[in-house]
Amino acid sequence: MDHKHVLRALSGLLIVLFVAMISSTVVSVALPQIIGSLGGTQSQYTWVVTATLLASTASTPIWGKLADLFNKKLLLQIAIGIFVVASLGAGFAQNTPTLIGFRAVQGLGMGALQVLVQVILAAMISPKERGRYNGYLGAVMAVATVGGPLLGGAITDVDWLGWRWCFFIALPFTVVASVILARTLHLEDVRRPDTKVDYWGASLIAAGVSLLLLWVTFVDNDFAWISWQTGAMLAGTVVLLGAAVVVESKVSQPVIPLHVIKRRDPALAIVASLAVGMAMFGGAVFLGQYFQIGRGKSPTQAGLLTIPLMAGVLLASTVAGRLVSRTGKVKPFILAGTVILAGGFFGLATIDAHTSLVVVGAWMFLVGTGVGMSMQNLVLVLQNTVPLHELGAASGAITFFRSLGGTIGVSVLGAVLANSVSGRIADGLRKLGIDGAAGAAGGGSGTLDVKGMPAPVQAVVRGAYGDATGHIFLIAAFIALVGILAAAFLTPTTLRDSVDLAESAPAAVAPGTTTDGGTVPGGPPTDTAPSGGRGPDEGRAKTPVS
Structure with missing residues (x-):
């Protein structure tokens, strides 16, 4: 496909990637109203998010492997169909269990769309030329991740729309994308008579990852970090994933190709992706909370204040992508991106409830720039080392680890923030002559109605969230240092000009x-x-x- 035809197909791919990414974040601001409208409980509140997260993360490597075995265009059309049906079901849900069920199905479609878009792009374009196109992917992912809460808040605030349109909003875009892809996407269908689906490996990976994510979701809320529940769930995770490694090492067509990810550059790219994934997901989540609770902004205002983060990713991913395609070199941009990312987090670690919003915006821009320079280019490192017939599994693997790292990072940082906030609120209330136990518990659960509190208590709560947020970004900065080390040890290579490794192999x-x-x-x-x-x-x- 020449550049003109690639751009036509790319427009459809970018639309489906956008709706898949934004569907995971658009409900975050609207969830309290959604659960209240359906008469749900706090436990069900958590599961509306967890069900989607589990299905999306656990199925990502499976969809990637299926893309190696079957028709990529057909799989993409199936994924779009799954996503459309699930979105309609979630939008029309009349009770919380129904909503949770459709959100799980929606997660399957979201996981498929995220990895299949990258696989299809890689099947059309060589790694060297792919840099500029990957820049567009990174920009779309950034806009969707950061803009989702802003869009969700705006939809919820409009009376004639309501929260159900958080699910319906993606449907017209998905229909348009389907028509575009049907007319413009032309891929060579390679018939593989030796096709074998690794059902055991896929099942063990899905079960092990699901158990790990369940522990991440419930630890420090439903049970303590050191408890029998923690021991049982972690032991089960180790057993399941250990069995998956054994199976994957023996089958001829594994879901996650161990012989690829254990090599030096792919392994380093995966480690760096864990850090970048945490930055992308954690930054949007906790900065939005900082602006709303710590600084007293509305959901829409909080979304607007995160624009510097989005702008950094948008600009850096586009410019870096074009430079990668022009030079064929990818390591310098990844290394520079991880350094800038760590610097931005160290800057955010200094913020409190009274820091100038201009200063906060500057540090956010650095974080966004670091993410934009490194996130999609790390995918290129892995894709550059594998032949075309392993492209789906390799792309699914790095997407899976990035998503998993982001999920775990958000959970750990959230637990640290909740504990820090609880202590600060308790101390502040005691100084006001109020028993701090209730305030500490409320701060940890994150269900405080700040606007309904007396002014002195509001000041205590906002100050606690504003001051505590900087500490979790300090943790994020040190994790970003791991990304710098991984990037520093990458092999300085030139991206190949061919789509398939065989065409340029010695x-x-x-x-x-x-x-x-x-x-x-x-x-x-x-x-x-x-x-x-x-x-x-x-x-x-x-x-x-x-």
Whole structure:
């Protein structure tokens, strides 16, 4: 596909990526009103978020592997259908259990759309040229992540729309994207008669990740960090994921290709992605809370105040993507991005309830710039090392680890924030001559109706949230240092010009090994063809898909 046709197909891909990303954040501001309208409980409140998170994260590597085995365009159309049906069901839900069920199904569609968009783009464009297009993906992800709460607040505040439109809003865009993709997306369909779906590996990975995320969700709320529940859930996670590793190491077509992710550069890219994922998700979540509770802003105002973060990602991802395509070098941009990211977090660690919003915005812009320079380029590092027939599994793996790292990071930082806020509120209330126990408990649960409190108590609560938020960003800064170390040890390589690894691989490669010396499990080499020779899929029946 030439540049003009790629741009046409890309417009549809960007739309579905946008609606998938924004659907995970648009309900965050509206959730209190949604649960109140449906008569739900606090436990159900949590599950509206958790169900989507579990389904999306656990299914991501599975969708990635399916993209290696089956028609990518057909899988994308199936994922869009799942997402549309689930969004309609959630919007029309009349009780909370129904809403939770459709949110879980929606999570399946969201996980599929996020990874399939990256896989399809990689199947059309070489890693070197992919840089500028990945910049567009990063920009869309940033706008959706940061703009979701703003859009949700605006929809909820409009009486003639209401919270149900938080689910309906994506539908017209999805229909438009489906029409565009049906007309413009043309991929070569490679028939693979040896296709085998690793059901055991997929089931073990999904079960292990789900158990881990359940522990992350409930620890420090429903039970203590050190408790029998923690021990049982972590032990179960280790057993399930350990069994998954054993299965993945033995099957011929694993869901997560261990021979890829255990190599140096892919492993380092995954470690760095964990840090960047935490920045992308955690930054939006806790900055929004800081502006609303710590600074007394409305949901819409809080969304507007996060624009510097979004602007940083938008600008940096676009510019860095074009420079990567022009130079073919990716490590300098990743390393610079992680350094800027850590610097921005160290700056945010100094904020309190009285810091100038201009200063806060400047530090947010640095965080956004760091995310924009590194997030999508880390995907390029992994994609550059694998042949076309493993592209889906590799892309799914790094997306999975980035999402998992962000989820765990948000939970841990949230627990630290809740404990810090509880202590500060209790101390502040005692100084006012009020028993601080109730205030501490309320601060930890995050269900305080600040506007309904007396002015002196409001000042205590806002001060507690405003001052405590800086501490969690200090933790985030130290985690970002891990990303710097991982980026520093990446191999300085030039991105290849070919879509498939086989087209540019050197001729002198030992049978049964990859171009970097890794072993190809389960059969003959797949990327040993010399440049211009027969590729791994040549000779198989190929049918163009319109």
